[in-house]
Amino acid sequence: MSTGFAPARVRSPRAVSAPRERATETFTAPAGRDGSRLTRLRRRVRWPLGIYTTPVAILVLWQVTSELGWLPEKIAPAPTAIVQAGIDLWKIGELGTDLTTSLRRVGIGLAIGLTIGITTGIIAGLLRSGEYLFNGVVQIVHTIPLLAVLPLMIVWFGIDELTKVLLISFGAGVPMYLNLFAAIRGVDQRLIEMARAAGVGRARLISRVLLPGALPGFLVGLRFSLAYSVLGLVAAETVNANAGIGYLINRAQTYLRTDQVFLGLVIYAVIGLLADQFVRILERVLLQWRPSYEAQ
Amino acid sequence: MSDVTTTSVDVRDVRRKFGDRVVLDDLSLTIGESEFVVLLGPSGCGKSTLLRLLGGLDRPDAGTVTVPRERAIVFQNDRLLPWQRVLRNVTIGLYEAGADERALAVLDEVGLKDHARAWPKTLSGGEAQRVSLARALVTEPDLVLLDEPFAALDAITRLRMHDLVRELRRKHNAAMLLVTHDVDEAIALADRILVMSDGRIGSSYDVRLDQDERAIGTAREDLRASLLGDLGLAAVH
Numbered sequence: 001m002s003t004g005f006a007p008a009r010v011r012s013p014r015a016v017s018a019p020r021e022r023a024t025e026t027f028t029a030p031a032g033r034d035g036s037r038l039t040r041l042r043r044r045v046r047w048p049l050g051i052y053t054t055p056v057a058i059l060v061l062w063q064v065t066s067e068l069g070w071l072p073e074k075i076a077p078a079p080t081a082i083v084q085a086g087i088d089l090w091k092i093g094e095l096g097t098d099l100t101t102s103l104r105r106v107g108i109g110l111a112i113g114l115t116i117g118i119t120t121g122i123i124a125g126l127l128r129s130g131e132y133l134f135n136g137v138v139q140i141v142h143t144i145p146l147l148a149v150l151p152l153m154i155v156w157f158g159i160d161e162l163t164k165v166l167l168i169s170f171g172a173g174v175p176m177y178l179n180l181f182a183a184i185r186g187v188d189q190r191l192i193e194m195a196r197a198a199g200v201g202r203a204r205l206i207s208r209v210l211l212p213g214a215l216p217g218f219l220v221g222l223r224f225s226l227a228y229s230v231l232g233l234v235a236a237e238t239v240n241a242n243a244g245i246g247y248l249i250n251r252a253q254t255y256l257r258t259d260q261v262f263l264g265l266v267i268y269a270v271i272g273l274l275a276d277q278f279v280r281i282l283e284r285v286l287l288q289w290r291p292s293y294e295a296q
Numbered sequence: 297m298s299d300v301t302t303t304s305v306d307v308r309d310v311r312r313k314f315g316d317r318v319v320l321d322d323l324s325l326t327i328g329e330s331e332f333v334v335l336l337g338p339s340g341c342g343k344s345t346l347l348r349l350l351g352g353l354d355r356p357d358a359g360t361v362t363v364p365r366e367r368a369i370v371f372q373n374d375r376l377l378p379w380q381r382v383l384r385n386v387t388i389g390l391y392e393a394g395a396d397e398r399a400l401a402v403l404d405e406v407g408l409k410d411h412a413r414a415w416p417k418t419l420s421g422g423e424a425q426r427v428s429l430a431r432a433l434v435t436e437p438d439l440v441l442l443d444e445p446f447a448a449l450d451a452i453t454r455l456r457m458h459d460l461v462r463e464l465r466r467k468h469n470a471a472m473l474l475v476t477h478d479v480d481e482a483i484a485l486a487d488r489i490l491v492m493s494d495g496r497i498g499s500s501y502d503v504r505l506d507q508d509e510r511a512i513g514t515a516r517e518d519l520r521a522s523l524l525g526d527l528g529l530a531a532v533h
Contacts, residue, residue, distance in 0.1 A: 193375075194371060197351050198368065198435070199435070212377070289378050289416070290417070
């Protein structure tokens with residue numbers, strides 16, 4: 001180690017005698033903090049670089065390359081062609097039927113799954129005996145992937161609506177239970193103690209402390225439930241169906257109608273996006289009290 | 297005031313240990329009706345443990361604790377429910393009709409009537425602690441336990457809170473036990489100051505000073521020196 005490296009703690013001596021000018025920093029109001037309406041709008045969407053930039057750029061690139069003929073129609077038809085496929089299918093009434101069929105399945109499945117998930121979640125969260133009753137089972141069931149349950153459901157219930165609805169409710173119920181249970185148990189112990197010290201009875205402890213305190217966790221559960229119910233829908237409809245968005249995609253695949261396959265994917269994406277927005281709005285309304293929440 | 301006519305709190309030979317550590321060792325204490333007692337001691341001397349026993353949040357290992365059924369605790373942190381507005385936070389322990397009117401009246405006393413509809417997150421530290429004072433007083437308790445309620449506040453806000461507590465005491469005829477490690481706070485508020493050491497009440501001082509004498513003067517300084525001595529801080533000052 002005689003390469004001339006100095007040990008780290010030996011510093012080169014600084015000229016102490018020379019008066020050194022102290023570095024300062026001065027902070028003033030940034031330019032254009034309250035500028036015109038246009039600059040404020042620009043800042044809000046963060047033009048030209050915002051979350052919309054990349055998706056829009058890809059869409060434009062996709063459209064251009066399609067029209068130039070660089071992208072084969074079999075692989076990926078132009079975005080406008082996909083929209084056109086949607087309009088055509090809507091006009092002959094197929095898209096409407098498929099859409100309502102799928103939405104009805106999700107609706108019924110969610111209703112069953114959320115009802116069971118919320119009821120058991122609250123019971124297990126509030127009662128020790130409820131925890132013993134449900135928690136083990138749900139934790140075990142939770143480890144089985146949603147899609148792997150499908151064959152069993154088909155063996156049990158056939159390929160009818162029941163299998164599809166049950167798969168969706170299974171996907172929705174489990175995450176709701178898990179999140180709600182954890183949220184109720186996670187309510188700040190000091191607040192529960194405060195309520196006890198204030199002479200609060202059991203009913204009011206539940207209605208004013210435990211359940212409102214579990215609301216953020218409930219909404220997380222709801223978001224997962226909605227996402228998994230769509231996943232269940234896709235799985236159920238892709239295996240066997242004679243109506244629904246999954247059926248639309250399968251049929252399009254058979255006839256090599258790539259535009260209709262894309263249309264189905266877009267519809268799934270929109271359903272997922274709307275579900276997510278729905279929870280966001282709920283959060284905005286129900287969680288105003290949260291310190292992290294900012295108005296507007 | 298220390299001449300106890302009617303007893304509000306009666307603690308006899310109370311022992312509390314956590315594992316091998318004896319925190320309260322045969323401690324006895326009485327507090328008279330509408331008496332203001334300050335329990336002084338360094339952190340970890342067991343004063344919060346005693347307060348939890350008095351509040352019914354914990355049980356002694358030996359001995360008896362007798363306290364009024366109507367009692368309230370003001371905690372070190374405000375412990376407001378963040379998901380309830382100020383008014384609903386104050387009415388949490390009220391079951392009778394007219395709860396809102398009573399809560400508004402007490403909020404008025406602590407100067408926060410205009411904040412009844414506010415969320416706790418919009419309150420400053422002092423305001424939040426005033427709400428928790430209102431929450432404690434609205435049930436008209438016979439005993440109010442205050443667990444270092446002003447420790448997290450800045451010095452100026454703390455002085456304002458002392459004034460407020462004195463004023464509230466005149467209106468609400470309750471016995472109060474304040475736990476603190478702040479000698480000046482003890483002198484400012486107490487009828488009687490108890491210094492805790494080794495899990496017992498080490499020494500007791502009756503404070504018969506008027507408001508001006510509590511702020512400045514030789515009597516105050518003598519008391520302060522004695523208290524610091526009891527706390528083992530005499531050499532420092």
